[in-house]
Amino acid sequence: MENKKVLLIAVYSDEMDDSFEEPGICSIAAFLRRHDIDVAIMAEKEKSVDLQKIIDMKPFLIGFSIYNVSKDAVFRVIHSLKKKVHFPCYICLGGSMATSYSKELMNEEPLIDFIIKGEGELPFLQLINRIIDKDTFSNIKGLVYRNSDKVFVNEGQQVINDGNDLPIMARDILKAKKNNIVLISTSRGCSGNCTFCISKSFWKKWRGRDAKSIVDEMESVKQTFNVDKFNFIDSSFEDPDIYCSRLRSIADEILNRKIKVYYYADFRADIGNKASKELIRSLYKSGLCSVLLGIEAGNEQDLKLYAKNTHLQAIEKSIELFNSNEIHIIPGFINFNPYSTMDTLKENINFLYKHGYASFPLQVLTKYRLFKGTALYSKIERDGLLSNGQYFDEFKYRFVDKKVELLDNFLFNIMQADKNQEFSYFNKLSGHYKILLKYYIKFFEDQGKYEAREVVTLYEAKLNEVLNKINERIYEWFYQLLDLCIKDCWCNEDAFLITKRMFTNDFIHNINEEIKSINIDLTLLLFKIGERFEAII
Numbered sequence: 001m002e003n004k005k006v007l008l009i010a011v012y013s014d015e016m017d018d019s020f021e022e023p024g025i026c027s028i029a030a031f032l033r034r035h036d037i038d039v040a041i042m043a044e045k046e047k048s049v050d051l052q053k054i055i056d057m058k059p060f061l062i063g064f065s066i067y068n069v070s071k072d073a074v075f076r077v078i079h080s081l082k083k084k085v086h087f088p089c090y091i092c093l094g095g096s097m098a099t100s101y102s103k104e105l106m107n108e109e110p111l112i113d114f115i116i117k118g119e120g121e122l123p124f125l126q127l128i129n130r131i132i133d134k135d136t137f138s139n140i141k142g143l144v145y146r147n148s149d150k151v152f153v154n155e156g157q158q159v160i161n162d163g164n165d166l167p168i169m170a171r172d173i174l175k176a177k178k179n180n181i182v183l184i185s186t187s188r189g190c191s192g193n194c195t196f197c198i199s200k201s202f203w204k205k206w207r208g209r210d211a212k213s214i215v216d217e218m219e220s221v222k223q224t225f226n227v228d229k230f231n232f233i234d235s236s237f238e239d240p241d242i243y244c245s246r247l248r249s250i251a252d253e254i255l256n257r258k259i260k261v262y263y264y265a266d267f268r269a270d271i272g273n274k275a276s277k278e279l280i281r282s283l284y285k286s287g288l289c290s291v292l293l294g295i296e297a298g299n300e301q302d303l304k305l306y307a308k309n310t311h312l313q314a315i316e317k318s319i320e321l322f323n324s325n326e327i328h329i330i331p332g333f334i335n336f337n338p339y340s341t342m343d344t345l346k347e348n349i350n351f352l353y354k355h356g357y358a359s360f361p362l363q364v365l366t367k368y369r370l371f372k373g374t375a376l377y378s379k380i381e382r383d384g385l386l387s388n389g390q391y392f393d394e395f396k397y398r399f400v401d402k403k404v405e406l407l408d409n410f411l412f413n414i415m416q417a418d419k420n421q422e423f424s425y426f427n428k429l430s431g432h433y434k435i436l437l438k439y440y441i442k443f444f445e446d447q448g449k450y451e452a453r454e455v456v457t458l459y460e461a462k463l464n465e466v467l468n469k470i471n472e473r474i475y476e477w478f479y480q481l482l483d484l485c486i487k488d489c490w491c492n493e494d495a496f497l498i499t500k501r502m503f504t505n506d507f508i509h510n511i512n513e514e515i516k517s518i519n520i521d522l523t524l525l526l527f528k529i530g531e532r533f534e535a536i537i
Contacts, residue, residue: 016069021171060089092114099201171225181227186250187239215250250286273318289328335363338383363427365411370393370396436534
């Protein structure tokens with residue numbers, strides 16, 4: 001074969017955030033380069049994809065990562081390319097959507113030649129070699145392929161068994177976009193069995209890198225790109241053992257090297273039963289500023305449905321553990337599912353309000369997303385709750401309780417209307433802005449700049465006052481909507497009037513003005529003492 005160039009590309013739809021690296025294709029690229037494959041990486045919004053640049057590369061194989069939300073954009077790019085390309089060029093898809101809906105995607109789009117199910121490195125390398133050698137594809141585990149207009153699905157999936165053999169992501173996108181937050185994968189898989197999660201069927205089993213390898217990568221990235229903020233993208237950072245020994249090793253390795261880094265990670269809701277206060281304190285000292293805690297529900301019925309293998313008492317313990325160490329919590333939450341009742345929704349909103357998490361309105365409105373291949377999807381299918389819709393529709397299900405369905409439909413519609421910018425803004429305040437303040441507090445503390453630290457801490461308290469107002473307002477609004485359902489007097493017009501009354505222009509304006517004031521005052525005070533603050537709101 002004359003040309004042996006491979007292109008890996010992520011195409012984003014307009015509503016997607018393209019400000020981060022794309023872990024899947026960056027990891028596969030790194031693995032292929034280990035094996036002397038010439039690989040290029042692209043990650044662009046659909047309208048920014050440079051078709052001529054791709055044509056000039058003359059790749060014989062293009063691998064697309066695909067998501068439910070990006071499917072149409074990916075298909076349009078494939079069609080545009082195929083119209084202009086006049087050399088042999090195969091198309092391959094990968095990712096969680098491709099894994100769940102491989103046959104459906106192949107049947108819908110005949111221009112797709114291959115799909116790889118699950119972890120991509122080993123089967124993608126084998127696919128490249130088979131194409132070059134003009135060999136058969138029939139024994140590549142996890143490969144879906146087309147032959148004479150028929151679609152064949154090879155059984156099984158392939159994984160890299162040793163965690164320390166997992167590829168360290170290629171940093172082409174980081175270099176091109178000059179991101180100020182770096183994604184790091186320290187493990188694959190999860191030892192949990194949550195019924196809503198695709199991780200188990202996608203990654204198959206947990207494998208992790210050792211602490212030295214992880215901190216080597218952090219240190220290298222910091223030196224090369226002058227970036228000190230990291231997002232650990234593991235399914236659950238504390239896996240796999242009940243003693244959290246790997247966590248201890250990572251914290252110790254960072255502290256022993258005396259490198260100043262700041263990071264965000266995902267934890268399971270029962271971490272409080274495993275981790276000591278001393279361990280969480282060590283993680284904070286090593287740079288842990290914020291966590292996504294996989295709470296998912298504020299009631300025992302939903303926790304059981306999701307197979308969280310924990311209880312509210314343990315979740316409360318975990319929340320206290322992070323709060324007492326000044327680590328910001330973003331709650332992972334699924335408020336609505338097909339089996340929700342008025343009682344579970346009441347318990348959920350009470351839980352969220354109690355901890356201030358109703359200030360995350362998108363968490364309050366979150367509903368279960370269907371993933372074919374998960375235990376909860378199978379249960380919904382068995383119970384006859386799947387509704388008509390496109391195969392990739394994440395919400396094509398009915399609710400057992402029709403009152404819940406009325407409320408959910410209303411909330412879904414108001415979220416779709418103009419993407420509800422107010423709620424997204426509130427979420428950003430509770431999430432990104434709060435994380436930024438936690439970063440500066442820890443950053444100034446590490447630098448010994450205690451006056452600056454106290455200034456940021458003061459304005460974090462001011463932000464908390466604003467978030468408390470949002471928390472109160474979201475709680476009152478949701479409860480009023482619940483009351484309409486409970487009293488059997490649901491009316492969309494009444495629900496809309498309640499929403500309009502609770503979120504007046506004056507309320508939104510006052511929140512905006514308070515945040516502007518916090519930004520300006522904080523920036524000026526830090527400037528006076530010779531420090532900078534890069535506001536993101």
